[in-house]
Amino acid sequence: MSVISDAPVAAAAEPSAVAQRLYRAIWRWHFFAGLLAVPFMISLAITGGLYLFNDEIDASLFRYRNYVTVGSTELAPSAIAEKAVSAVPGASLSTYRTPAGADRSARVTVSTEAGKVLVFVDPYTGNVLDTVGAAEEFNQVVEDLHSLDYFGTSWERIIEVVAGFAIVLTLTGIYLWWPRSQTGGVVSVRGTPARRVFWRDIHAVTGIFASVVILFMAFSGLLWSGFWGSKVNATLTANGMGYPVELWDRVPHSMLVTTDVLPKASWLMENAPVPESTVPSDGQTALPPIGLDNAVTIANAAGMLPGYDLSPPSGETGVYTAAIFPADLQYERTLHIDQYTGERLVDTAFADYPATGKLIEWSINVHKGQEWGLFNQLLMLSTCFVVIAMSVSAVVMWWKRRPKGRIGVPPAPRETRIYLGLWAIAAVFGVLFPLTGLTILAMIVLDQGVIRFVPPLRRIFS
Template sequence: MSVISDAPVLAAAEPSALAQRLYRAIWRWHFFAGLISVPFMISLAITGGLYLFNDEIDASLFRYRNYVAVGDTVLPPSKIVEKAIEAVPGGTLSSYRTPAGADRSARVTLSTDAGRELVFVDPYDGAVLDTVGAKEEFNEVVQDLHSLDYFGTSWERIIEVVAGFAIVLTLTGIYLWWPRNQTGGVLSVRGTPKKRVFWRDLHAVTGIFASVVILFLAFSGLLWSGFWGAKLNANLSANGMGYPVQLWDNVPHSMLITTDVQPNASWLMENAPVPESSLPASGQTALPPIGLDNAVTIADAAGMLPGYEMSPPSSETGVYTAAIYPADLHYERTLHLDQYTGERLVDIAFADYPATGKAIEWSVNVHKGQEWGLFNQLLMLATCLIVIAMSVSGVIMWWKRRPAGRIGVPPAPREKRIYIGLWAIAAVFGVLFPLTGLTILAMIVIDQFILHVVPLARRLFTFA
């Protein structure tokens, strides 16, 4: 629920000394988790709040390259790709995004020695509206910062740890907030900004109202984590609860998965195998490839929602892959076409997902603010603002209460038996979320050994 917290004054009617010691132990863990998570929580909230409005940003700040005047005749996709390659000499086609509407541009993604380049083209006259590196496109940068992928894939592990700590903070925060005969700081904020109690109450009250949504965001965010999310995806698929594996039973598989040909694949489909096109048998004449224009025509005729991404074959056994993952989940779809015959080898839509797959894709959609229109966006934005407010208020109240020259970790209970139950809970949490569990284990080692053995650490971290 919160980040760096402060303990409210314990009521005189506290049930027992044991309850007070338990309270302080949980407060101490809450503090450690917040100390680690604060900068990441603020970063996630800011970038997440921006990404909620990626379509609105494209329609305003970048309207010049995403919207066009409606013309009479749309150029064939191959001609649009030619115009894009003329603007980026040496580029090769990576994917082609069809116009999402009559007034929308086409987008061609080209592979170059410097990386992927996005070229926005007017589909009526072939005019190049803009070129930008894929890693420099605004919404892509925001998304990569949100996932920490901007700094390399190894940083994605931190997201899993932070999401796990968000769960720890929320559950321990609810325990610390729980009314214990106090009248203030439960649903109202006491004092003024000059007083520490104001920041404590602001921290607790805003947190309790957003706790359910924060828990939801943490769990759904874990789906993207490189370890926990990948393991869950693999386990669901292996047990018939992920993508429908039976759709691949009658087609040959390549060594590629969906993210190899569609970088922005949905969570459920990202590890689904890509089928192969059939080569002619010995002695038979090979058919000519159908080409991009025919592939787009076939996908359009199959009912793909406009604005889908079409990836060309990467080898002689490769396939054309059309995919779209829009706000309306009912139009989510992935289509693989044989590059020689145009046959639909695999055609999977949201309606084909099992119940678990639908539930997960729905949670991802809500997380991204796409399920209930503006209400969903504002709900998630409000939660992002609350996370920022809790982080800032937590830092301020910590700063106000810390001893000069010290971190000021809340004092630990002297009775070690109070930690046995907490360690057991941490062990269970570690089994469910291994990377977060390892971080908690490191916290326990620091808390129980290093802070007691190293004099400088003990002085720096202790409250008094």
């Protein structure tokens, strides 16, 4: 499952000595993986549980800046953007988010030397409702803590390792849970909180019921990882299973990708190239730029769902890019508009994605609790609670069983052949999930090459 496990009472009931030794070997690696993963699993569960309700948080704690009194006439987008830019000294327009409804504010992102700032503007009066650093906005902080982006790229790699460990822990946890003639601890909890078996059963029983969802969350979470996720994205795109590259065949495109011009993009579209506007040839009369107001009008006429982000052109060949990635996937869309002619150069909707891309976007939507409304949120939230319960119960039962002054690692079988199969499985896992595989390799070297031959360390870890 997803954290440190303890050997069930029924370990002695294994049908053979070899099976007992294999059991202990798997238990040992389950323990090591859990020892490293527990703090991060708890952090992921807490921050993930919070982020599931980001819309509800915005609608309650931050209602003052997200909701407005409906007026008679909205200001032009350019006037709203100008109000926002004027509110932050030395700022320039980065993106404009249209109001998501008649009673919603417009959100303008401006760029400054210190970073990007979100400015919330009443679209009827032009009043600035609030300003906050983009990296300091509450839900963004929660998201960055969830992925460890808050602490930098190197920390984000740790989450990729932990997601891989979650898969290892779940699969080994299922093996350790598997009924071996015991009369309890399979679907029921024995004893009282004063006894270690109670915590063992809490860990195992809750874990087995949530194992499928935990595996799903680990795999779908890995898609966002900087190394594994980007490799999967590139591989799918190269094989015609990513974003629909054929839509870009008829237009010139720049060196920029979607994430260079938008604050957020869908997983499938984040590396899609941004096309270029047509610059008049020598001797031709240059057309004047269409401007922000016309770009919004064109996007609205194209049927973009209200609440989309619109980025202005970057340079004379740049384009207006409108995009929205809502909970309802059928409205997910990215639109690039020529800044001179107003032509829709590339218009990509969820319906245009290949089957693989749709499946991945759907899985990410479920991971974020956005697919089936409140049921999806509660399903993911309950899984977060299970992960916390498993983590806490693992620590409690470890504390109860550990010898005084020692870590209490489950003993390693002496037979090398017991480990050969496990190492082969670890090698395959390392190919599929390289960063996790490297960490497993480091654990093997530490366990078999250092702890085993250094008496003080062998005693501490015993």
